[in-house]
Amino acid sequence: xxxxxxxxxxxxxxxxxxxxxxxxxxxxxxxxxxxxxxxxxxxxxxxxxxxxxxxxxxxxxxxxxxxxxxxxxxxxxxxxxxxxxxxxxxxxxxxxxxxxxxxxxxxxxxxxxxxxxxxxxxxxxxxxxxxxxxxxxxxxxxxxxxxxxxxxxxxxxxxxxxxxxxxxxxxxxxxxxxxxxxxxxxxxxxxxxxxxxxxxxxxxxxxxxxxxxxxxxxxxxxxxxxxxxxxxxxxxxxxxxxxxxxxxxxxxxxxxxxxxxxxxxxxxxxxxxxxxxxxxxxxxxxxxxxxxxxxxxxxxxxxxxxxxxxxxxxxxxxxxxxxxxxxxxxxxxxxxx
Amino acid sequence: xxxxxxxxxxxxxxxxxxxxxxxxxxxxxxxxxxxxxxxxxxxxxxxxxxxxxxxxxxxxxxxxxxxxxxxxxxxxxxxxxxxxxxxxxxxxxxxxxxxxxxxxxxxxxxxxxxxxxxxxxxxxxxxxxxxxxxxxxxxxxxxxxxxxxxxxxxxxxxxxxxxxxxxxxxxxxxxxxxxxxxxxxxxxxxxxxxxxxxxxxxxxxxxxxxxxxxxxxxxxxxxxxxxxxxxxxxxxxxxxxxxxxxxxxxxxxxxxxxxxxxxxxxxxxxxxxxxxxxxxxxxxxxxxxxxxxxxxxxxxxxxxxxxxxxxxxxxxxxxxxxxxxxxxxxxxxxxxxxxxxxxxxxxxxxxxxxxxxxxxxxxxxxxxxxxxxx
Numbered sequence: 001x002x003x004x005x006x007x008x009x010x011x012x013x014x015x016x017x018x019x020x021x022x023x024x025x026x027x028x029x030x031x032x033x034x035x036x037x038x039x040x041x042x043x044x045x046x047x048x049x050x051x052x053x054x055x056x057x058x059x060x061x062x063x064x065x066x067x068x069x070x071x072x073x074x075x076x077x078x079x080x081x082x083x084x085x086x087x088x089x090x091x092x093x094x095x096x097x098x099x100x101x102x103x104x105x106x107x108x109x110x111x112x113x114x115x116x117x118x119x120x121x122x123x124x125x126x127x128x129x130x131x132x133x134x135x136x137x138x139x140x141x142x143x144x145x146x147x148x149x150x151x152x153x154x155x156x157x158x159x160x161x162x163x164x165x166x167x168x169x170x171x172x173x174x175x176x177x178x179x180x181x182x183x184x185x186x187x188x189x190x191x192x193x194x195x196x197x198x199x200x201x202x203x204x205x206x207x208x209x210x211x212x213x214x215x216x217x218x219x220x221x222x223x224x225x226x227x228x229x230x231x232x233x234x235x236x237x238x239x240x241x242x243x244x245x246x247x248x249x250x251x252x253x254x255x256x257x258x259x260x261x262x263x264x265x266x267x268x269x270x271x272x273x274x275x276x277x278x279x280x281x282x283x284x285x286x287x288x289x290x291x292x293x294x295x296x297x298x299x300x301x302x303x304x305x306x307x308x309x310x311x312x313x314x315x316x317x318x319x320x321x322x323x324x325x326x327x328x329x330x331x332x333x334x335x336x337x
Numbered sequence: 338x339x340x341x342x343x344x345x346x347x348x349x350x351x352x353x354x355x356x357x358x359x360x361x362x363x364x365x366x367x368x369x370x371x372x373x374x375x376x377x378x379x380x381x382x383x384x385x386x387x388x389x390x391x392x393x394x395x396x397x398x399x400x401x402x403x404x405x406x407x408x409x410x411x412x413x414x415x416x417x418x419x420x421x422x423x424x425x426x427x428x429x430x431x432x433x434x435x436x437x438x439x440x441x442x443x444x445x446x447x448x449x450x451x452x453x454x455x456x457x458x459x460x461x462x463x464x465x466x467x468x469x470x471x472x473x474x475x476x477x478x479x480x481x482x483x484x485x486x487x488x489x490x491x492x493x494x495x496x497x498x499x500x501x502x503x504x505x506x507x508x509x510x511x512x513x514x515x516x517x518x519x520x521x522x523x524x525x526x527x528x529x530x531x532x533x534x535x536x537x538x539x540x541x542x543x544x545x546x547x548x549x550x551x552x553x554x555x556x557x558x559x560x561x562x563x564x565x566x567x568x569x570x571x572x573x574x575x576x577x578x579x580x581x582x583x584x585x586x587x588x589x590x591x592x593x594x595x596x597x598x599x600x601x602x603x604x605x606x607x608x609x610x611x612x613x614x615x616x617x618x619x620x621x622x623x624x625x626x627x628x629x630x631x632x633x634x635x636x637x638x639x640x641x642x643x644x645x646x647x648x649x650x651x652x653x654x655x656x657x658x659x660x661x662x663x664x665x666x667x668x669x670x671x672x673x674x675x676x677x678x679x680x681x682x683x684x685x686x687x688x689x690x691x692x693x694x695x696x697x698x699x700x701x702x703x704x705x706x707x708x709x710x711x
Contacts, residue, residue, distance in 0.1 A: 010510065140397065218396070220443040226394045227438075228458050228555065229431035231423075238457070242448040 028329045038321025049111045056108040071106040095303035097286040109278030118256040121197040129205025137213030151203030166196035212244035250323045257319035283308035343367040347404035356664040362619045373596040375610035383619045384599045388565040432462040435556040436565040441548035445540035452536040456516045462559045546577035565597045618671040625697040635699045
């Protein structure tokens with residue numbers, strides 16, 4: 001056996017062309033300041049999400065809950081004052097909402113929730129979209145027709161309304177009967193939101209992927225790949241997808257922001273995360289009564305909505321900027337111009 | 338010489354909104370071992386479709402309705418390609434029959450380097466050989482040797498293919514090196530200067546001539562027995578065209594493969610081919626040796642085609658009329674509306690392809706009436 005060091009050296013040497021490409025990619029990123037900003041914002045949020053237990057250590061019961069995702073309530077405040085939001089002070093850096101939920105804690109742990117919702121929904125929708133889009137686009141015919149009409153049905157409804165309907169309609173216990181076996185999945189309230197967003201989100205991916213595959217399918221190199229003896233799966237995965245994946249990556253990146261926004265809207269409407277759950281939309285929902293509550297001084301109680309609002313705003317902005325960066329940097333047909 | 342490929346009564350139809358396009362209507366031709374058969378004809382007369390049919394990769398909504406394509410395998414058995422399962426066809430495509438496409442720029446996948454694309458073909462068809470060669474290099478016993486032995490036992494195992502891709506643990510470096518060596522060798526054969534550098538380039542970094550060489554390299558990577566060249570020089574300028582023709586001729590001699598050369602350029606045919614098949618509106622109207630066709634064309638279409646080669650100092654002659662719409666082709670002989678020797682029978686009856694002289698097949702009523710047998 002050779003030493004690990006020599007193996008590492010070999011590995012480095014074998015990855016040299018990859019490294020060269022990576023350096024080129026980085027040089028492309030450096031040329032577009034907006035994409036750097038997008039990356040910086042997201043990196044900032046990643047750090048917050050990773051360091052959440054350090055930045056905002058969970059408070060033990062009775063003030064907190066055993067689940068760290070539940071925002072702790074300050075029970076030291078006299079009961080009557082707890083009903084109203086309190087401005088920032090030393091124990092509550094961002095202030096508290098009504099019922100004395102700590103905004104700082106909610107914002108920090110809400111980052112994890114935002115990433116979880118955004119990424120999971122996008123990844124799941126992307127997987128469904130990829131499979132259905134590839135099948136519809138590549139094989140065409142009846143399968144294509146059925147899948148496209150299915151997407152039509154979903155797209156025909158306004159997204160948010162359909163999401164709301166699905167969240168309320170989905171049971172907490174989902175029983176799946178496969179004929180030979182059946183199993184039950186218990187869903188939390190947040191899982192239901194996730195599932196609803198996936199069910200509403202996949203058709204747009206399917207359509208974009210299908211459209212691109214229809215275009216690339218007729219290219220000569222696909223025919224050449226077939227003439228070289230590639231199977232359908234190989235043609236799709238190795239020859240068609242690398243040429244069609246980039247618009248979808250951009251879309252996915254933009255969508256991650258949009259989905260966090262939709263999830264926040266659902267929370268705001270009261271059918272998203274359960275009360276007290278660390279979620280930005282939830283925090284804004286808690287501040288619902290204090291947005292412009294005082295006509296003569298609209299900015300009174302500013303802390304209840306401004307901080308979570310800013311968190312959502314910058315998070316979505318970060319994903320949108322990253323989407324643009326993806327286009328400039330990753331698309332091999334564009335990057336060397 | 339025995340027949341390597343024989344196409345019998347091939348019928349290809351496209352079911353489109355405007356109607357059924359009768360793209361190929363009873364194509365008959367054969368290619369002998371080691372020969373170059375040229376296929377000429379106007380645009381849209383089914384030359385490319387014939388080539389694609391042999392590989393059974395006709396584009397949608399095309400459907401091969403009838404006909405047989407016999408192919409002689411290396412073991413000497415004759416099989417009907419159209420009756421084979423997809424799994425067997427995939428082995429034949431690329432390894433036994435391969436194709437060069439018209440536009441080298443679009444026949445290469447823009448996201449892969451030259452090395453990756455040629456290497457893919459090599460690994461797809463010659464994985465076992467490459468593994469054997471790699472295994473022979475490893476002298477020390479150990480994990481590496483064991484992995485290669487395992488891969489050799491089951492070259493198409495998907496788990497092993499994935500495992501090998503994991504960096505540091507999976508050791509496929511030697512295999513990769515072997516593939517690169519092979520790729521560089523093939524590129525050298527294609528007379529590409531500095532093959533090591535070209536191997537690492539992306540298709541768009543290459544010139545048209547270079548791209549076509551890479552496409553040819555891909556097609557010849559597994560020493561196919563039949564090479565279908567679909568107008569490989571049409572999009573290149575004349576000097577590069579001459580180089581590519583030279584290259585194809587030399588490679589053909591080296592590898593001993595047969596070539597089906599599709600073109601509309603009579604000059605290229607005269608330069609390269611042993612025999613010529615003239616196609617018109619979806620069927621073959623005349624097949625003969627090159628010299629015979631140029632000296633003594635029998636079918637009126639072949640005659641007209643030869644007359645329409647521009648010559649300096651002479652007035653340019655063209656064939657009157659247009660290629661018919663293949664949704665409603667003319668009845669009988671499809672050439673009769675444009676033919677200056679058309680007779681009454683031409684409108685009613687489709688002529689069969691028959692041998693008028695030795696090795697000279699013509700599908701024309703006129704020729705049959707004149708031929709000595711009748």
